[in-house]
Amino acid sequence: MHDAPSAKELIEAVKAFIDKTAAPQLTGHAAFHARVASNALATVLRELEIRPAAEAEEKARLEALLGSTGDSANALNAQLCDAIRTGKMDLSTAGLLPHLKSTTIAQLSVDQPGYSGLRSAAR
Amino acid sequence: MGNGIEIEKPLTAWGIDHFGAGSRVEGLKRLSGGASQETWAFDVAAPDGTHALILRRAPGGVAAARSSEAVSLATEAALLGATSKAGVRVPEVLHVSAPGTALGESFVMRRVAGETLGRKILRDDEFATARTRLTRDCGEALAGIHAIPAAGLVDLPRSLGEDQITKYEAIYRGFGMPRPVLELAFAWLKANAPTPAAPVLVHGDFRLGNLIVDENGLAAVLDWELAHIGDPREDIAWVCVNSWRFGHSEKRVGGFGDLPEMLDAYAAAGGARFTPAEIDWWEILGSLKWGVMCMIMYSAYKTGADPSVERAAIGRRVSENEIDLINLFEGLGRHA
Numbered sequence: 001m002h003d004a005p006s007a008k009e010l011i012e013a014v015k016a017f018i019d020k021t022a023a024p025q026l027t028g029h030a031a032f033h034a035r036v037a038s039n040a041l042a043t044v045l046r047e048l049e050i051r052p053a054a055e056a057e058e059k060a061r062l063e064a065l066l067g068s069t070g071d072s073a074n075a076l077n078a079q080l081c082d083a084i085r086t087g088k089m090d091l092s093t094a095g096l097l098p099h100l101k102s103t104t105i106a107q108l109s110v111d112q113p114g115y116s117g118l119r120s121a122a123r
Numbered sequence: 124m125g126n127g128i129e130i131e132k133p134l135t136a137w138g139i140d141h142f143g144a145g146s147r148v149e150g151l152k153r154l155s156g157g158a159s160q161e162t163w164a165f166d167v168a169a170p171d172g173t174h175a176l177i178l179r180r181a182p183g184g185v186a187a188a189r190s191s192e193a194v195s196l197a198t199e200a201a202l203l204g205a206t207s208k209a210g211v212r213v214p215e216v217l218h219v220s221a222p223g224t225a226l227g228e229s230f231v232m233r234r235v236a237g238e239t240l241g242r243k244i245l246r247d248d249e250f251a252t253a254r255t256r257l258t259r260d261c262g263e264a265l266a267g268i269h270a271i272p273a274a275g276l277v278d279l280p281r282s283l284g285e286d287q288i289t290k291y292e293a294i295y296r297g298f299g300m301p302r303p304v305l306e307l308a309f310a311w312l313k314a315n316a317p318t319p320a321a322p323v324l325v326h327g328d329f330r331l332g333n334l335i336v337d338e339n340g341l342a343a344v345l346d347w348e349l350a351h352i353g354d355p356r357e358d359i360a361w362v363c364v365n366s367w368r369f370g371h372s373e374k375r376v377g378g379f380g381d382l383p384e385m386l387d388a389y390a391a392a393g394g395a396r397f398t399p400a401e402i403d404w405w406e407i408l409g410s411l412k413w414g415v416m417c418m419i420m421y422s423a424y425k426t427g428a429d430p431s432v433e434r435a436a437i438g439r440r441v442s443e444n445e446i447d448l449i450n451l452f453e454g455l456g457r458h459a
Contacts, residue, residue, distance in 0.1 A: 081301035
């Protein structure tokens with residue numbers, strides 16, 4: 001399969017169309033939704049860049065934390081949730097909070113990189 | 124919906140009845156697209172001058188099945204009356220209409236001048252003085268609200284911390300989208316639940332956005348729809364939740380104040396004496412609740428109930444609450 005234009009280029013082109021052509025002609029609610037749409041595409045662009053490496057790192061940490069390998073990040077996260085829900089892991093579990101913090105920082109770097117709580121977490 | 128013609132006539136009739144012959148309704152304008160209630164702004168030009176007013180009304184004048192949590196308009200009006208009598212700054216209610224009347228289920232209150240947008244209140248020069256007073260104002264307002272005898276306020280739901288954990292956990296589990304940080308918050312809250320305080324009248328949504336602020340400080344407390352009987356610390360913590368600090372994280376109270384100052388003002392005005400550490404549990408519950416509420420809004424997109432980009436995108440705000448929860452967990456025990 002070819003990738004010219006790439007997914008990134010296509011999204012950039014649509015985002016530029018919204019920002020430079022469509023949004024300036026809209027008012028009220030439609031203008032607001034155009035801004036939201038443009039922001040959503042910016043999220044996708046960050047996701048394309050950040051997710052592959054961040055998810056691989058998350059998976060490696062989950063495997064270390066849970067002592068299990070071979071499962072997907074999703075399956076490992078479900079196992080982690082079970083361990084927390086049933087009390088096998090809590091705030092005193094070595095490595096749990098640092099793992100959750102690293103994962104959430106990566107997630108926010110995609111979702112809302114300007115969020116104030118992300119700056120607080122970095123301090 | 125949104126058509127002012129059907130209400131302009133009964134509103135004019137009420138204006139003449141209330142302010143005297145010759146009174147006219149002017150500038151009738153729908154303010155919010157609130158899902159549960161309509162809010163209209165209008166003026167009445169009366170013989171004694173112009174009155175700036177607000178009409179709160181059930182959609183179409185008929186109370187529909189609304190969120191099980193929201194209190195009725197009649198209860199909201201009664202709460203405004205009771206809190207005003209107790210000295211809390213709220214809009215004065217002038218009239219309550221019953222279902223089936225020309226205006227439909229609704230009430231009229233005075234329109235209080237000032238700003239509700241959090242970002243403006245925290246940033247603009249005209250609120251510089253207000254910002255120095257707001258922390259104390261909020262402590263005093265909350266002490267006033269919490270001192271209102273709850274026994275006289277029928278029709279209010281009761282919801283303590285434990286009830287809210289049960290409710291939001293059921294919603295979260297229903298989505299089948301496991302998120303370890305939220306999971307940790309539910310487990311920690313259950314394992315560390317505080318002794319319940321004596322139940323009081325709780326506003327339920329006391330935060331920037333629902334407070335009118337003028338250049339002198341707090342001018343009015345709005346949005347009483349989520350009022351209930353509950354734990355006073357819920358209100359104190361909700362105004363502290365980082366989502367309502369609008370980027371000014373360093374100031375725990377709403378992005379404008381320090382918690383010890385608000386707790387001092389609260390106690391000086393007759394409220395119970397709480398410590399900042401006691402508020403942590405409730406702020407963690409608050410951030411967790413808002414995270415689940417963002418999931419609820421996203422689920423409206425997922426199920427097709429509301430196919431807007433906005434509903435889809437709000438699902439990418441849950442991580443904001445997750446970092447707030449992690450920051451709160453890291454800060455536990457660090458209070459002076």
